[in-house]
Amino acid sequence: MxxxxxxxxxxxxxxxxxxxxxxxxxxxxxxxxxxxxxxxxxxxxxxxxxxxxxxxxxxxxxxxxxxxxKTRIGEVADSPRSVNKGESLLLGLPDERPDPAHDDRVFVSLDMPELLAGLRVGMPVNLSDGLLQFRVTREVKADRLYAMEAQNAGLLSSNKGIAFPGKHHALPALTxxxxxxxxxxxxxxxxxxxxxxxxxxxxxxxxxxxxxxxxxxxxxxxxxxxxxxxxxxxxxxxxxxxxxxxxxxxxxxxxxxxxxxxxxxxxxxxxxxxxxxxxxxxxxxxxxxxxxxxxxxxxxxxxxxxxxxxxxxxxxxxxxxxxxxxxxxxxxxxxxxxxxxxxxRIPSPYAPKREKNPGKFVAYSACLIADNMEADAIVCHSVSGTNVRLTSSRRPRQSIYGVTPDSRVMHFLNFAWGVHPRLLEATSGDHMARVEAFVQNCPDIKPGDPVVITAGRPTPGNDMPGTNEIKIYYK
Missing domain, CATH: 3.20.20.60 (Phosphoenolpyruvate-binding domains)
Structure with missing residues (x-):
């Protein structure tokens, strides 16, 4: 899968x-x-x-x-009520509600000043999950009260979501x-x-x-x-x-x-x-x-x-x-x-762009070798998950076994295309030896089947080299 x-x-x-x-x-x-x-x-x-x-x-x-x-409007009088195309409504902070005796237009309240700040004439406003679309026609009171014209007809109800397409909102990502x-x-x-x-x-x-x-x-x-x-x-x-x-x-x-x-x-x-x-x-x-x-x-x-x-x-x-x-x-x-x-229909595997990214080219090479030798699996050892994601991004036909000693990385690798995440016990010895032991014990890989293994091995000049090994291995 x-x-x-x-x-x-x-x-x-x-x-x-x-x-x-x-x-x-x-x-x-x-x-x-x-x-x-x-x-x-x-x-x-x-x-x-x-x-x-x-x-x-x-x-x-x-x-x-x-x-x-999530941004929602307040209570609308006589909700739900019909809105006609071309009808003018008011949008503003709750304390800007006009006296109905002087202005009987439908008032839409929004108790979030940050969203109204910077709203200008001509900007779009969507309500009711986009079923009602408006355009601002007048700044009655800048950053506090606006007139807007309905671009289509529909029903307006209380507490519906509101959106301002294309407008930046000065709201924190986390409430x-x-x-x-x-x-x-x-x-x-x-x-x-x-x-x-x-x-x-x-x-x-x-x-x-x-x-x-x-x-x-x-x-x-x-x-x-x-x-x-x-x-x-x-x-x-x-x-x-x-x-x-x-x-x-x-x-x-x-x-x-x-x-x-x-x-x-x-x-x-x-x-x-x-x-x-x-x-x-x-x-x-x-x-x-x-x-x-x-x-x-x-x-x-x-x-x-x-x-x-x-x-x-x-x-x-x-x-x-x-x-x-x-x-x-x-x-x-x-x-x-x-x-x-x-x-x-896709070129499998995808070739990388011409860029300085050895890890991506190692992943691509592993996929090419797996295709050439008609292997059914590529096994990638990765502490951070990067090697596995690089291989997944090449979209090989083979199943990718992403083996890692980190449980959190293993669960994250479930999001990656073609990857079967597996936890590998962090025992002594180098990565390649542990991956070979995984292949030997993996019930999905049959005896005699070829696999391509990628892993990293520190060298005298670089103790954190990332993925720098590709191995053809027969179980």
Missing amino acids: HTKIVATLGPASIALDTMREMVRHGVRIFRLNFSHADAAYFEPIIKNIRSLESEFGIPLTALGDLCGP AKDVKDLHEGIDVGVDALAISFVQNAEDVAMTKEEIKKHGVWVPVVSKLERQNAVENLDAILKLTDAVMVARGDLGLECPIPELPILQKKIIRACRHAQRPVIVATQMLLSMVKNPIPTRAESTDVANAILDGADCVMLSEETAVGDHVVETVKVMRQISDNALKYYLE
Whole structure:
């Protein structure tokens, strides 16, 4: 299984038997949504994940998804109410509500001055998950009260999300709740943390500094939900450990017709930067209620895999859906079929760009050798996971066994395309000897089968050389 399945846990799927079936049919990463619960709620669920890990003998990753600064409007009078195209409404801080006797326009309150600061005439405003679109027509009181015109008709309800496409928001990446959930989540055993509404590399750095206070390393998944994040993608990729294309909120910030191409560009940039990328939101949404997906959904999942995504994610489908296990089965079947075509049409392995990056060229060379000798597996030893990610980014046809002495790195490698993470006991002796012992004991590799092994060995001139060895090994 090369493309990994991420499944969100919720009321429909937290039973141990249901989780077991999800693992049996391909789930390797469980998403824990801190928007709806806290660490205490997830603690017994993480214990079940560890129990299933032991039962199946494979790593399973618990991804804690932090809520972030979700922005919502306040109460709307006579909610829900119809809004007509061309109608003028007011948007402002709660204490700027006008007297209805002097101005009877619908007032939309937003108790977040940071979001209104810098709003100018002509800027777009989206409400109700993008179903209502507005444009600012007048600054009634700068940074506090604005008139806006509806670009389409629809229903306006209280407490709905609001978005300002393309506008930078002076909001921290982590709210007070996020900081609390981050530390408590690490305490109960989450293996990775996703941060919401990332805008720039500083948001990632802030999160990593907060994790460092806990005295551990935990990988960070940056959720791309804002136009600013797309514009700052190169800088974000230098710091983040992985990326999620969160198409729901991103689709509010970016024009929907541009979203498919944005997805492709983000996936490509992530592969070139050796950062695993998850494609998420509404992938098989109709299966919340229906036992089979729509044709469009099936094509959407396949296209994400053909674009080169490392992971595809299920949200409501497994959290609250009526067909949890069946949805996982369908996603696995789509993935298996798409993978065959993907490997037929891509140059395998991908050649690196002309750049000074010996590690990437070693990984590429290992993939070429594996192809030439018709090996079924590449085995990569890595303390940090870098060697494994480099090899994964070349998209070889062979299964990649990522062996590491670090349990946190092992769980992180579940995000990487084509990788089977395995924990290798850090005994004495060099890396190559330990990897050869792993091959000898691996039941998936048959006696007489050739494998390609990559590892690092210190030299007199460099005691931290990274990957500097390739070995052809017959079991």
